[in-house]
Amino acid sequence: MSDHFEVLSKCQEARAGILRTAHGTVETPVFMPVGTQATVKSLSSGDLETLGARIILANTYHLAMRPGHELIAGLGGLHRFMAWPAAILTDSGGFQVFSQSGRRTIDEDGVTFQSHVDGSTQRLTPESAMAIQAALGSDIAMAFDECPPSDAEPAVITKAMERTTRWARRCLEAEAAPGQLRFGVVQGGTSIELRRAHLAEIAGLSFDGLALGGLSVGEPPEVMHAVVAHVAPLLPADRPRYLMGVGRPQDVLAGIAAGIDMFDCVMPTRNARNGHLFVPAGHLNIANTRYRDDPRPLHEACPCEACRRYSRGYLSHLFRSKEILYYRLATVHNVQYYLNIVRAARQAIVEGRFAAYAAEQTALMEAGE
Amino acid sequence: MSDHFEVLSKCQEARAGILRTAHGTVETPVFMPVGTQATVKSLSSGDLETLGARIILANTYHLAMRPGHELIAGLGGLHRFMAWPAAILTDSGGFQVFSQSGRRTIDEDGVTFQSHVDGSTQRLTPESAMAIQAALGSDIAMAFDECPPSDAEPAVITKAMERTTRWARRCLEAEAAPGQLRFGVVQGGTSIELRRAHLAEIAGLSFDGLALGGLSVGEPPEVMHAVVAHVAPLLPADRPRYLMGVGRPQDVLAGIAAGIDMFDCVMPTRNARNGHLFVPAGHLNIANTRYRDDPRPLHEACPCEACRRYSRGYLSHLFRSKEILYYRLATVHNVQYYLNIVRAARQAIVEGRFAAYAAEQTALMEAGE
Numbered sequence: 001m002s003d004h005f006e007v008l009s010k011c012q013e014a015r016a017g018i019l020r021t022a023h024g025t026v027e028t029p030v031f032m033p034v035g036t037q038a039t040v041k042s043l044s045s046g047d048l049e050t051l052g053a054r055i056i057l058a059n060t061y062h063l064a065m066r067p068g069h070e071l072i073a074g075l076g077g078l079h080r081f082m083a084w085p086a087a088i089l090t091d092s093g094g095f096q097v098f099s100q101s102g103r104r105t106i107d108e109d110g111v112t113f114q115s116h117v118d119g120s121t122q123r124l125t126p127e128s129a130m131a132i133q134a135a136l137g138s139d140i141a142m143a144f145d146e147c148p149p150s151d152a153e154p155a156v157i158t159k160a161m162e163r164t165t166r167w168a169r170r171c172l173e174a175e176a177a178p179g180q181l182r183f184g185v186v187q188g189g190t191s192i193e194l195r196r197a198h199l200a201e202i203a204g205l206s207f208d209g210l211a212l213g214g215l216s217v218g219e220p221p222e223v224m225h226a227v228v229a230h231v232a233p234l235l236p237a238d239r240p241r242y243l244m245g246v247g248r249p250q251d252v253l254a255g256i257a258a259g260i261d262m263f264d265c266v267m268p269t270r271n272a273r274n275g276h277l278f279v280p281a282g283h284l285n286i287a288n289t290r291y292r293d294d295p296r297p298l299h300e301a302c303p304c305e306a307c308r309r310y311s312r313g314y315l316s317h318l319f320r321s322k323e324i325l326y327y328r329l330a331t332v333h334n335v336q337y338y339l340n341i342v343r344a345a346r347q348a349i350v351e352g353r354f355a356a357y358a359a360e361q362t363a364l365m366e367a368g369e
Numbered sequence: 370m371s372d373h374f375e376v377l378s379k380c381q382e383a384r385a386g387i388l389r390t391a392h393g394t395v396e397t398p399v400f401m402p403v404g405t406q407a408t409v410k411s412l413s414s415g416d417l418e419t420l421g422a423r424i425i426l427a428n429t430y431h432l433a434m435r436p437g438h439e440l441i442a443g444l445g446g447l448h449r450f451m452a453w454p455a456a457i458l459t460d461s462g463g464f465q466v467f468s469q470s471g472r473r474t475i476d477e478d479g480v481t482f483q484s485h486v487d488g489s490t491q492r493l494t495p496e497s498a499m500a501i502q503a504a505l506g507s508d509i510a511m512a513f514d515e516c517p518p519s520d521a522e523p524a525v526i527t528k529a530m531e532r533t534t535r536w537a538r539r540c541l542e543a544e545a546a547p548g549q550l551r552f553g554v555v556q557g558g559t560s561i562e563l564r565r566a567h568l569a570e571i572a573g574l575s576f577d578g579l580a581l582g583g584l585s586v587g588e589p590p591e592v593m594h595a596v597v598a599h600v601a602p603l604l605p606a607d608r609p610r611y612l613m614g615v616g617r618p619q620d621v622l623a624g625i626a627a628g629i630d631m632f633d634c635v636m637p638t639r640n641a642r643n644g645h646l647f648v649p650a651g652h653l654n655i656a657n658t659r660y661r662d663d664p665r666p667l668h669e670a671c672p673c674e675a676c677r678r679y680s681r682g683y684l685s686h687l688f689r690s691k692e693i694l695y696y697r698l699a700t701v702h703n704v705q706y707y708l709n710i711v712r713a714a715r716q717a718i719v720e721g722r723f724a725a726y727a728a729e730q731t732a733l734m735e736a737g738e
Contacts, residue, residue, distance in 0.1 A: 037686070037687075037690045037692055038683070038686065038687075039687060039692050039694045041692065041693055041694075042692075042693035042694060042697075043694065044674065044678075044694055044697070044698065045678065046674060046678065066686070066689065066690060067661060067682075067685075067686040067689070071661065071662050071682070074662055075662065075664050075680060075682045075683070076664070081680070081682070081683055081686075082679075082683060083678040083679055083683070292436060292440065293440050293443055293444065295444055295445070305413065305415060309413075309414065309415065309452040310451075310452055311444060311450070313436075313440070313444045313450070314407070314444070314450055314451060314452070316436075317406070317407065317435070317436045317450075318406075318408060320435065320436070321406045321435060323406055323408050323410065323411075324410055324411035324693060324696050324697065325408045325410075325411060325412065325413055327693050328411075328413070328693065328697065329413065
């Protein structure tokens, strides 16, 4: 039905597909590294190419605050600004605005808040969120939604859902950048009933893809898995499905199993900087003394620069010395890990053995923790 | 006379030569990027290869304190530890020990000081400094010298010179790593007379190269240039000549003009991190507001990754946002600048036009400041 997305293969609910964007084709399922401030922290666009990333996420809120979307537009748009020729999805800014600690006031028109950069009063509305994303020139723009706190009462969640639906309609009326796709966001907390209700509303609108928002915001993983397992298969099959902000590698595999096509999370990049490095058997904490004189690479079979050239001992030294190079090598490794896990999942779907793959990988991950 | 060094071409006092080390041949004059803690800050060994570096400097003191030379030796030596296949020169640790602020006591045998890492009491002697450098497996080890303060009285400088000579003899009696070259250090402050006297002592010993130490430690550049111009031509012509810790690009050119073959300095790397980026017409300070929306690369003709892919506007954004990527791109650029300046100097020497090259470049640099 849609010409920008095609499911090529299914294995139970899991899907292998193709997403066509104005900046290239993306094989799904896909993990999008997070480039908050027009860089995936510590990585250059060349590093991302080497890693084989084909789509990244950038944060509308952060870029609007600094350096400003007009400035980026003046320099030729976000792709040119960060010298990244492949696809970019921008979030709407909603999540940052709603989760930041400063004062903010919500009204039917939008949200007033304070910039984390200079404390100035700022405003974001469905229209301005879409206008900023159009100025940035991202390939996929997300609708501006209201994100209630994870522990909100059902009545609060319902109100946020209803407002999100009204805002979604306004987002679709805003002008998009040429070739820019627009995704709607399904809210509803951890209630299957609320999720189904909101899904019915959002799926009825002419979005190019649908996302599950408001998950992985503090609820236990089993609860999140249960919601995704119930709701993802109900999302329109002919459009890409995106699980926002998820998650641990096993959460990503659970999402794929439920039929999710797209993921993003700061976990690989943030954890890398904290010393948490992913390996097939869970992870290792490079701060551990045992790695100081360990001549082995992080993982023998990993093709990343950190594993091809350096020992755990060297990475341990860089980490302890707070050397800048540590952050890049650790990030390269963790992003490679995520991309490979998802690439291998796609292959397993195509070959009809995804359930076995996911079970095996998840057991390894859980055993190592 | 020496088989590890050959002067191929001279242009007045300036020399183009070849230095053969256990890890490859180095064309001189050469600038050695500083890799204090087994990484040139923010760069991987792959980055250094891309930049065309063939020799780097590493700091004996820092590596002995953390992670420890025994640990590095156990992991196969410094080259393997940092995955750097080309040449490494290690300093002796003397400069760090003498310039650090904590308590230290000097006696005829060596120096007792406190570790900057954990405050523990440590001791460095000519023998242990050479043993550490042998354990690291550097290609060039520096003799352990006494570095008096830059404003020391002549009597103090003379005493330090005499002790440096006695220590130099002890350094030469210590065992070297296989193929490791050893360089002696000429002290003498800014006094031509003292420099000549110490040079005569050190040149009489069987070092593979000679260095001028204790310069660029606070004296005005003209004073340093005058000392180098007088003393460098008196250093044995058949051995490589190394001007330690120098300096600004124009200081390097002045050193080459005086017949110096090797340089090292933290300026390109440290200044990069502070926003000071070298361009042929002096430098630009990326913190300046004017670069926020500047679509041009730092320098059109520069072949480095920062200039090939990114605008000043993007670098300005990364700098203002304190993004880790800024430090790497800025360092890549500044190191490329230094390597190119010195490579072009070598070419100019070979083509018999060094004086004109140096005058033209220096005028450009000075005009831009």
